[in-house]
Amino acid sequence: MGAGGGADSGRARRMPRAVREQQMLDAAVRTFGRLGYRAASMDEIAELAGVSKPLVYLYLHSKEDLFTAVIRREARALVDAVRAGVEPSLPADAQLWAGLRAFFVHTAEHPDAWAVLHRQARTHGEPFAAEVTAMREEIVAFVTALIGAAARQACHTADAPDLAARDVTGLAQALVGAAESLAGWANETGDVSAKEAAATLMNFAWAGLGNLMRGERWTPGR
Amino acid sequence: MGAGGGADSGRARRMPRAVREQQMLDAAVRTFGRLGYRAASMDEIAELAGVSKPLVYLYLHSKEDLFTAVIRREARALVDAVRAGVEPSLPADAQLWAGLRAFFVHTAEHPDAWAVLHRQARTHGEPFAAEVTAMREEIVAFVTALIGAAARQACHTADAPDLAARDVTGLAQALVGAAESLAGWANETGDVSAKEAAATLMNFAWAGLGNLMRGERWTPGR
Amino acid sequence: MGAGGGADSGRARRMPRAVREQQMLDAAVRTFGRLGYRAASMDEIAELAGVSKPLVYLYLHSKEDLFTAVIRREARALVDAVRAGVEPSLPADAQLWAGLRAFFVHTAEHPDAWAVLHRQARTHGEPFAAEVTAMREEIVAFVTALIGAAARQACHTADAPDLAARDVTGLAQALVGAAESLAGWANETGDVSAKEAAATLMNFAWAGLGNLMRGERWTPGR
Amino acid sequence: MGAGGGADSGRARRMPRAVREQQMLDAAVRTFGRLGYRAASMDEIAELAGVSKPLVYLYLHSKEDLFTAVIRREARALVDAVRAGVEPSLPADAQLWAGLRAFFVHTAEHPDAWAVLHRQARTHGEPFAAEVTAMREEIVAFVTALIGAAARQACHTADAPDLAARDVTGLAQALVGAAESLAGWANETGDVSAKEAAATLMNFAWAGLGNLMRGERWTPGR
DNA sequence: GATGAATGAGGGTTCATTCAT
DNA sequence: AATGAATGAACCCTCATTCAT
Numbered sequence A, B, C, D: 001m002g003a004g005g006g007a008d009s010g011r012a013r014r015m016p017r018a019v020r021e022q023q024m025l026d027a028a029v030r031t032f033g034r035l036g037y038r039a040a041s042m043d044e045i046a047e048l049a050g051v052s053k054p055l056v057y058l059y060l061h062s063k064e065d066l067f068t069a070v071i072r073r074e075a076r077a078l079v080d081a082v083r084a085g086v087e088p089s090l091p092a093d094a095q096l097w098a099g100l101r102a103f104f105v106h107t108a109e110h111p112d113a114w115a116v117l118h119r120q121a122r123t124h125g126e127p128f129a130a131e132v133t134a135m136r137e138e139i140v141a142f143v144t145a146l147i148g149a150a151a152r153q154a155c156h157t158a159d160a161p162d163l164a165a166r167d168v169t170g171l172a173q174a175l176v177g178a179a180e181s182l183a184g185w186a187n188e189t190g191d192v193s194a195k196e197a198a199a200t201l202m203n204f205a206w207a208g209l210g211n212l213m214r215g216e217r218w219t220p221g222r
Numbered sequence E: 001g002a003t004g005a006a007t008g009a010g011g012g013t014t015c016a017t018t019c020a021t
Numbered sequence F: 001a002a003t004g005a006a007t008g009a010a011c012c013c014t015c016a017t018t019c020a021t
Helices: A017-035 A042-049 A053-060 A063-085 A092-109 A111-123 A126-155 A165-188 A194-214 B017-035 B042-049 B053-060 B063-085 B092-109 B111-123 B126-155 B165-188 B194-213 C017-035 C042-049 C053-060 C063-085 C092-109 C111-123 C126-155 C165-188 C194-214 D017-035 D042-049 D053-060 D063-085 D092-109 D111-123 D126-155 D165-188 D194-214
Strands: none
Touching: A017 A042, A017 A053, A017 A063, A017 A111, A042 A053, A042 A063, A053 A063, A063 A092, A063 A111, A063 A126, A092 A111, A092 A126, A092 A165, A092 A194, A111 A126, A111 B111, A126 A165, A165 A194, A165 B165, A165 B194, A194 B165, A194 B194, B017 B042, B017 B053, B017 B063, B017 B111, B042 B053, B042 B063, B053 B063, B063 B092, B063 B111, B063 B126, B092 B111, B092 B126, B092 B165, B092 B194, B111 B126, B111 B165, B126 B165, B126 B194, B165 B194, C017 C042, C017 C053, C017 C063, C017 C111, C042 C053, C042 C063, C053 C063, C063 C092, C063 C111, C063 C126, C092 C111, C092 C126, C092 C165, C092 C194, C111 C126, C111 C165, C111 D111, C126 C165, C126 C194, C165 C194, C165 D165, C165 D194, C194 D165, C194 D194, D017 D042, D017 D053, D017 D063, D017 D111, D042 D053, D042 D063, D053 D063, D063 D092, D063 D111, D063 D126, D092 D111, D092 D126, D092 D165, D092 D194, D111 D126, D126 D165, D165 D194
């Protein structure tokens, strides 16, 4: 009786490996996300996961491997969330909208994971940055495809030939960057919901896209 | 007199404090920018600066203080560069264009400083992030003002009633975020010049602004 | 019945204890011999033995106990091999020759065991070294006896008065040390067979013995 | 006054680097020699040297480097001691005798150093063993040269052509091995002085050498 | 008879920081 | 103005060893 006298409250011992691994990854996401790769200590992660340090090493081998596992899991989760948010049967602009919303919702709900992907992973050497770059490119490719579809839809025809590949990539790059910035803004100022941020961005994106497609480019000289 | 009494050949000794400090800050920018706050060691910085470690501590007190000094100096330099790039007598769109160009030129010319501001500072605890947030807000405010002016200019009148302050700020926020992302893109892929990156973004921004002013907003329901 | 009810394919399970123990000792000999006492890990030994670590502890109690068991088994094997190599009915010099040969053959055939006895055991604390010292003394005593017999045989009589016990022991000590050194040499350079090594040493020993018996000692003063 | 009240008793602080390095090497020799490479801890060495661990790393970089430095210093010391012990103007047999004596005296006076060279260094990987092998080969070459000179001296002529190179090498190898064994014997049993051990070995060696030179080899068949 | 799960303790290494000169 | 000498604290990682099943 007294403290800890409940049924299975307190810290559970003897769990199957798969479960423990997820707990460790959860703790690692939180620690890496808030402190950064170098500042996060394995002691801290182990303690937060409720296990001893050797167990973390037994399952995840090293700090680098742990970080890589974190990046992989969270990158996959984000991409899946965006993918799951779009309904392929809808028109392209609605898909783009849904994808953006899913992106904002997911990053808002998992701020530590987002910090790991956005801030930490790119900061600590090639191997980690490569993982995030892969994810980012997957998203950029997805957005690029949606833009292409939207372009065809908007023109009612398939003749939108002057959309140079680099323009589209630049657009997508700027779009993702703007999304990242807005995600931060939305997370910091509580009064802007994920939905509003997505709407603002969509507004922005749609116009840029339309202009690009109509050949109406802003040029310095004019 | 005595040993070393020649001209100033070899490594210069006995320099005025202000000069030494700038050398230390230069070394710190490079080291922090390339390695990150935690991975950068005071030994490395001191060696790169050509001084002994105690001197670094004598002048800059601690690693945190040194990092803060770096952030302040480089944030000021970036803001000044953007401000110096605009000519207040020009029309607002030309000012926005010039500011963007100055931003890209400066970040391209000082990649380590940009890395410190964009990647490292926000990654390592509140005090540092606050410094960068202040700079970012200064730029956002600047851009917000330019956008407001451009809006009024485009309408030839001051009656643009549906441009809510929050919309403008959101637009500026997205614009700055997109600029940061494109700056990274431009720094990584050598084939996109600062000018092209600025043009792409301006193109994007101008369209978003125009749409906003015409009240042509994309809405989910449609 | 049930899973694993087939013949004895795959890794054999449920073996009698004595067999399992020998497998563990085999693995330990190899691991200790190649890596040394401290560098060898119980994990490695257990894996090489094809059993789980707790089983090793169940049977052999601790790393120290395991090492001791290894030393005992291999010391016994070496002494037995040398003893088995001599034919008591032969003349003493032939016995000495046969013993040397057996020594070289055995160490060449069990290099890991020899490494444990010669290099590792004496390196890690008194308790282990004592085991090996005991074995060494057994061999030295054996050699001492053979030398004594050979001396008597060479003189055709038992009157070899100037062969002090200490001289004989010193000779045996040097002989065994030389044998150990040559065993290492033979193991390292593949081109010297056990037989040649033994012949070289026998050659050496016989002359020393002869000199000793003839009272022809080399003395510093001359 | 009282404890520590003396002039410069107690632990001296602020010493020049070269002195501190030697103190560290002294402590390392003792620790490595008694405990072995793996069992010796840098903490222990630092404490024995009277400094903090970081200083050991500052000066000697790593445990491996420290061990290498120890091996080099002690190998050099041993070779120098042997070399210094011989008087080149004496006859060859006297030189051989003097060298052996110097060897025994030095190893008896520096048992930890001898343990490092003889037992530890060969046990822990190629890089270390190579250092000792180099020293050993230097000694073997020295002995080989002396043997050659002694052979010519003993025959009064230079015609000792049937001394095959391998025989000489084997002889030297066995000689060094026997010397090592006798050194251990002498160290363990206090009643055998270094001089006696050297005499026993010299006796042994001289006879083997003589036999070899006279072509009187012991052969199994006879 | 046999094992997956788990840990206390300790080792090598590095780093920010400070004296004494 | 400037530095060689020195360290407390912390971090990553490994290992011998033990439960509970």
